[in-house]
Amino acid sequence: MRPSTESTARSRLLPALAYAALTTAVVSSLGMLLVPAISQDMHVEVSTGQWMLTVNLLVGAIATPIMGRLSDGPHKKRLLLCSLTTILVGSIVAATAPNFTVFLIGRALQGLTYGIVPVTIALARRYLPDNQARHGISSLSVTVTTGLGLGYPLTGILADLLGFRFAFWFAALFLVTTILVVWRVVPAGPDEQAPRNALDVPGALLVGTGLASLLVAVSEGSRWGWGSPWTVGFFTGAAILLALWCVVELRTPNPLINLRVLRNGDVLVANSTAIGLGAAMYIGLSIGSLIAQSPTSTGYGIALPLFWAGFVMLPLSVASFGANRLVRAVSHRIRMRTLLLVGAGLVTASSALLWFAHTALWEILIGMFGFGMGMGMTYAAMPALIARSVADTELGSAVSFNQVLRTVGGSFGSAVAGAVLAAHLAPDLHPTETGIRVALAIGALGCAVVFVALLVNNVTSRPPAPMSEPADARVSRG
Numbered sequence: 371m372r373p374s375t376e377s378t379a380r381s382r383l384l385p386a387l388a389y390a391a392l393t394t395a396v397v398s399s400l401g402m403l404l405v406p407a408i409s410q411d412m413h414v415e416v417s418t419g420q421w422m423l424t425v426n427l428l429v430g431a432i433a434t435p436i437m438g439r440l441s442d443g444p445h446k447k448r449l450l451l452c453s454l455t456t457i458l459v460g461s462i463v464a465a466t467a468p469n470f471t472v473f474l475i476g477r478a479l480q481g482l483t484y485g486i487v488p489v490t491i492a493l494a495r496r497y498l499p500d501n502q503a504r505h506g507i508s509s510l511s512v513t514v515t516t517g518l519g520l521g522y523p524l525t526g527i528l529a530d531l532l533g534f535r536f537a538f539w540f541a542a543l544f545l546v547t548t549i550l551v552v553w554r555v556v557p558a559g560p561d562e563q564a565p566r567n568a569l570d571v572p573g574a575l576l577v578g579t580g581l582a583s584l585l586v587a588v589s590e591g592s593r594w595g596w597g598s599p600w601t602v603g604f605f606t607g608a609a610i611l612l613a614l615w616c617v618v619e620l621r622t623p624n625p626l627i628n629l630r631v632l633r634n635g636d637v638l639v640a641n642s643t644a645i646g647l648g649a650a651m652y653i654g655l656s657i658g659s660l661i662a663q664s665p666t667s668t669g670y671g672i673a674l675p676l677f678w679a680g681f682v683m684l685p686l687s688v689a690s691f692g693a694n695r696l697v698r699a700v701s702h703r704i705r706m707r708t709l710l711l712v713g714a715g716l717v718t719a720s721s722a723l724l725w726f727a728h729t730a731l732w733e734i735l736i737g738m739f740g741f742g743m744g745m746g747m748t749y750a751a752m753p754a755l756i757a758r759s760v761a762d763t764e765l766g767s768a769v770s771f772n773q774v775l776r777t778v779g780g781s782f783g784s785a786v787a788g789a790v791l792a793a794h795l796a797p798d799l800h801p802t803e804t805g806i807r808v809a810l811a812i813g814a815l816g817c818a819v820v821f822v823a824l825l826v827n828n829v830t831s832r833p834p835a836p837m838s839e840p841a842d843a844r845v846s847r848g
Contacts, residue, residue, distance in 0.1 A: 519687015
């Protein structure tokens with residue numbers, strides 16, 4: 371390939387990867403906003419409808435570490451194309467589902483979308499020049515948050531005018547265009563510089579079944595009873611499976627996730643933040659979307675029509691985009707741990723606002739703006755913290771595990787919200803004001819715990835020794 375041709379191909383790669391990463395935002399926008407409409411159309415309770423979120427996040431939590439490890443291998447483009455095709459099939463299944471069970475199968479197939487971002491990060495790290503890779507990876511990390519603010523209004527408009535099934539057909543069309551863009555622009559494999567290690571199948575099975583058991587117990591605990599044999603059994607099974615997974619990973623030469631890397635201070639901070647804020651933020655976002663559409667007779671609902679409800683997330687997109695640009699501008703002057711702390715503080719403040727004030731539209735909009743600012747900062751800072759502490763051969767796996775923890779946190783938050791709402795239903799099957807407040811309180815308190823832990827860590831930790839390169843420069847290596 372001639373130099374000019376290669377330069378042109380590289381200039382097109384980052385926009386193509388960002389377009390692929392938007393898949394996660396498009397598919398995610400088909401979740402929270404449509405829970406009331408789909409619950410009504412398919413004749414299930416809203417608490418049961420929450421499973422369209424939980425099953426999607428659950429599959430994402432299982433698929434993301436596998437996709438992250440495979441993205442370190444030689445067949446990155448093939449992995450991305452196969453994943454996008456699977457998500458396309460899931461979108462078509464959901465669009466044509468005759469009942470809620472089949473619909474959940476479609477949503478489960480769509481769960482692979484959460485592994486798309488780690489794969490795009492691996493491709494950017496491999497094929498982009500150093501000066502582009504640093505900013506490119508930061509941008510890809512917050513693409514989902516930024517895209518949500520655009521995807522939600524579009525989903526609301528399509529679902530209101532043409533029905534929720536058309537929104538899924540639109541997602542299918544978007545995926546077709548994404549597959550074409552990836553096929554044309556992303557460099558063909560195999561990547562000769564990548565290691566060729568066998569996939570850790572036992573580790574994948576153990577972590578997958580362990581996470582599944584944990585989330586089923588959380589989701590169904592209020593229905594079965596928290597002390598029932600089924601609930602206790604699933605919790606116990608999850609603990610045993612995840613403990614076995616840790617043992618297997620520590621003894622495997624090429625594990626799915628290198629757990630020894632996670633003991634590093636920066637990596638531990640980033641991952642703890644990911645799972646804590648992931649759970650708390652998902653509660654705030656899902657409950658905020660529900661409040662926007664609930665009737666005023668509930669005492670908390672704003673009664674926005676579906677057409678306008680999606681615009682509630684627009685401040686989230688604007689703020690996360692602005693926060694990402696801000697992190698780029700100040701990252702060479704301010705420690706990443708400090709930026710992580712500020713982001714967590716904004717999320718905590720927004721969660722507290724929604725807990726105490728959520729009956730007016732302006733309150734919800736301010737809360738979403740704060741969530742966007744906080745998420746933009748934290749999602750840009752976490753990959754940089756990981757990259758400066760992890761070997762290049764482990765970076766794809768480590769960054770993908772951080773994404774896994776965000777997804778696991780989101781799954782846990784969705785399951786907790788569903789369980790709380792199921793335990794507080796009014797005669798008309800809408801959640802009660804008490805249920806809404808309890809769910810928001812759990813999210814706010816969870817954010818506060820993460821913020822306090824980061825504050826203590828930021829005060830007690832010593833600044834890293836001066837280096838000859840920026841703290842996040844190693845993101846671009848490989």
